[in-house]
Amino acid sequence: MLxxxxxxxxxxxxxxxxxxxxxxxxxxxxxxxMVKFKTAAVIGSLFVVLGGILQxxxxxGTLNELVPLETVGGAFxxxxxxxxxxxxxxxxxxxxxxxxxxxxxxxxxxxxxxSAGLKSEILFKIIASWLLAPxxxxxxxFVLYFLVRKxxxxxxxxxxxxxxxxxxxxxxxxxxxxxxxxxxxxxxVTGVFKNSFSTxxxxxxxxxxxxxxxSFIASLAIALGFFTYNKKTKHAIGNGILSMTSETIIVxxxxxxxVMFVFSGKFLSGIFSxxxxxxxxxxxxxxxxxxxxALVGVGLIKGIxxxxxxxxxxxxxxxxxxxxxxxxxxxxxxxxxxxxxFGIQVANRTTLPETxxxxxxxxxxxxxxxxxxxxxxxxIGTLVLLVLAFSIYMLIRNRRSYTKGKSEGYRQAKEYxxxxxxxxxxxxxxxxxxxxxxxxxxxxxxxxxxLITYSLNIGEQRRYLEHIAKSIKQAINSDNIEVKDKLxxxxxxxxxQRMSFTGEVDEIYRQAEQVHMTFIEKINESYPNLTxxxxxxxxxxxxxxxxxEMSPLLNISTKSVEIARYRLRNKxxxxxxxxxxxxxxSI
Amino acid sequence: MLLKKTxxxxxxxxxxxxxxxxxxxxxxxGVKNYLYNNTENFNNDxxxxxxxxxxxxxxxxxxxxxxxxxxLMPQLRGDIMRLLxxxxxxxxxxxxxxxxxxxxxxxxxxxxxxxxxxxxxxxVSAAESTIPAAKSYFNDPxxxxxxxxxxxxxxxxxxxxxxxxRRKIFKEMPNLKLSExxxxxxxxxxxxxISDTAEKVxxxxxxxxxxxxx
Numbered sequence: 001m002l003x004x005x006x007x008x009x010x011x012x013x014x015x016x017x018x019x020x021x022x023x024x025x026x027x028x029x030x031x032x033x034m035v036k037f038k039t040a041a042v043i044g045s046l047f048v049v050l051g052g053i054l055q056x057x058x059x060x061g062t063l064n065e066l067v068p069l070e071t072v073g074g075a076f077x078x079x080x081x082x083x084x085x086x087x088x089x090x091x092x093x094x095x096x097x098x099x100x101x102x103x104x105x106x107x108x109x110x111x112x113x114x115s116a117g118l119k120s121e122i123l124f125k126i127i128a129s130w131l132l133a134p135x136x137x138x139x140x141x142f143v144l145y146f147l148v149r150k151x152x153x154x155x156x157x158x159x160x161x162x163x164x165x166x167x168x169x170x171x172x173x174x175x176x177x178x179x180x181x182x183x184x185x186x187x188x189v190t191g192v193f194k195n196s197f198s199t200x201x202x203x204x205x206x207x208x209x210x211x212x213x214x215s216f217i218a219s220l221a222i223a224l225g226f227f228t229y230n231k232k233t234k235h236a237i238g239n240g241i242l243s244m245t246s247e248t249i250i251v252x253x254x255x256x257x258x259v260m261f262v263f264s265g266k267f268l269s270g271i272f273s274x275x276x277x278x279x280x281x282x283x284x285x286x287x288x289x290x291x292x293x294a295l296v297g298v299g300l301i302k303g304i305x306x307x308x309x310x311x312x313x314x315x316x317x318x319x320x321x322x323x324x325x326x327x328x329x330x331x332x333x334x335x336x337x338x339x340x341x342f343g344i345q346v347a348n349r350t351t352l353p354e355t356x357x358x359x360x361x362x363x364x365x366x367x368x369x370x371x372x373x374x375x376x377x378x379x380i381g382t383l384v385l386l387v388l389a390f391s392i393y394m395l396i397r398n399r400r401s402y403t404k405g406k407s408e409g410y411r412q413a414k415e416y417x418x419x420x421x422x423x424x425x426x427x428x429x430x431x432x433x434x435x436x437x438x439x440x441x442x443x444x445x446x447x448x449x450x451l452i453t454y455s456l457n458i459g460e461q462r463r464y465l466e467h468i469a470k471s472i473k474q475a476i477n478s479d480n481i482e483v484k485d486k487l488x489x490x491x492x493x494x495x496x497q498r499m500s501f502t503g504e505v506d507e508i509y510r511q512a513e514q515v516h517m518t519f520i521e522k523i524n525e526s527y528p529n530l531t532x533x534x535x536x537x538x539x540x541x542x543x544x545x546x547x548x549e550m551s552p553l554l555n556i557s558t559k560s561v562e563i564a565r566y567r568l569r570n571k572x573x574x575x576x577x578x579x580x581x582x583x584x585x586s587i
Numbered sequence: 588m589l590l591k592k593t594x595x596x597x598x599x600x601x602x603x604x605x606x607x608x609x610x611x612x613x614x615x616x617g618v619k620n621y622l623y624n625n626t627e628n629f630n631n632d633x634x635x636x637x638x639x640x641x642x643x644x645x646x647x648x649x650x651x652x653x654x655x656x657x658x659l660m661p662q663l664r665g666d667i668m669r670l671l672x673x674x675x676x677x678x679x680x681x682x683x684x685x686x687x688x689x690x691x692x693x694x695x696x697x698x699x700x701x702x703x704x705x706x707x708x709x710x711v712s713a714a715e716s717t718i719p720a721a722k723s724y725f726n727d728p729x730x731x732x733x734x735x736x737x738x739x740x741x742x743x744x745x746x747x748x749x750x751x752x753r754r755k756i757f758k759e760m761p762n763l764k765l766s767e768x769x770x771x772x773x774x775x776x777x778x779x780x781i782s783d784t785a786e787k788v789x790x791x792x793x794x795x796x797x798x799x800x801x
Binding site: 153160 | 590593594596597600660661662663724725726727728729799801
């Protein structure tokens, strides 16, 4: 019972791992609706269990080789601290922290605390694998994408057929990636519990040994993660980085599957040994970092290594450095409390240095040290509950900050929209005012011209009246009747001449010219041989004046106007039947 | 099983494209028959074009349903549906134009007949060139740009011809009434519009091809 309770921290870590794995493998396929969530979850969980049971022992062995951990209390603390670090660093960097790096960091922390011998050669191999995995993934995705794209382009396959085939292969690649995830990362859950978990199961006649049972339980926890991962998350790696075509998605998933598969077995170590290098161990690697590597590979071939990819690379590197270090420190501190405060045995007495061994005399005086099995169960239960509460708190905080950010975004967008509308309205208002100003200025100019004309007219009239007054005065003052008559006749003639309204006619003609500008242009084009007087008659005809109305304006008789019209008809080549006025109106 | 359904969808798309091709041919023949006063053949063309339009509508709806029901190409299907809609517009326009010829019976002067035939042929050629381009999008997106180049060329030519016709109508035909001139101008515009829609299809195809190649 106590062992099962201790195992909860490992299972929690397994659940986290499953959720991350599902996001890394299937998120893009689900978001682009190439694979349904249910299909992805069922296939993923099934193959993760298979991978964990069939091939998980290799990486578990490596972690076990790094340092043999035989106490369940120590394993519990390591898994718990790793889980906490994964949650915290993921929340900080918004980049899924590696459970493998967290667990290895925690193991190092445990070895520091207990002074247990850490095999530096294995540790070196693990770190080398962590560095190599993303590079291998980039190379893998580069080659795969090149081949896939070339084969698709050369095949000239119909897009529908291509999509159907790619979808089938995507499910296959996802299954393979889930299998590799199970085979590679199950060590993060089972590695620390392997030696301390000794429960076996007898089902009918079938005996399931403890190692297989542990793998099975851990795989189930990972599978649960596949079912419960947040498919609405916007922080999945690669979202919005590259245009996620089916080819890109399949290559990324395939690269993840291949790299994790390679690091799950002895295959790579064999190659390295044959090449004369130090053999690399089967190591649990980070699926998120492999994914970033795959994205870089595809980005390189597409020629898009934009800011987002560089940002993801930076986050991956930061997370890879911070996670193991933070895990190391937190585990070290937690082990101290576990050992000294709660009295939980975190290591074998043979491996624990004397200073850390529980002192019989001291234990008698420490009232807070809990020793009984029942109390330990309560304590462990409380700890597990606390961790759960912490996780839920982090989850709620994340969601709140996301919702807050979203609503803030909406608010800002609305404000921007409002601002845009206001700007647009302002611009319209400005244009209207400008147009009004232009119109007012034109009117003002016209009025000014009119005023000038009026004032000139008044001046002219005044001068003329003065001239008449002077002539009449001369006539009055003159004694000679002949001179008087002459002066008065001259004045009469002048007044009659003045009555011909030449200026006014010119003004009418000028205004008509402005209104019928196109008509005058057409007349000038079509009948260039017309005289000025004839053009004037045409304009007056266009206005709609009759011969009688025209005669005083032109200062000629009605008969003369009729003759002028007759000449016009001849010059314009009009038939007898055609009406001149109608013809002019139709131009 | 999955490929069987996919093959059915491919067949539907091919049928739709064939339907577009046939409709454009009918439109071309219809205009020719109208201009040469072959009333019987013209009426026959209208009837066939109306049937073709109905068939293309049905095919488009069936393709839409199939794509959605089988969740085929969730990323591309929006674009593909838009492409099919635009191509369906070509048929709609062709049908509408032929019906307008039938209802309004525009008087086309003898000296403009050859111009109208040339304009119809060029405009329809632009529309016809979208079909190999669309087929290329489905099978070989790299060559789409090469194919749509022809659409742009024919569209430009159609614009030029329409301008020439309009100029002739308004500048060189004083005997025509203004109402007749307007009428002829509208028919020039209607025929020209087919090439404009073809240009829209070409624009859409070029973007879609880029999307597929990224």
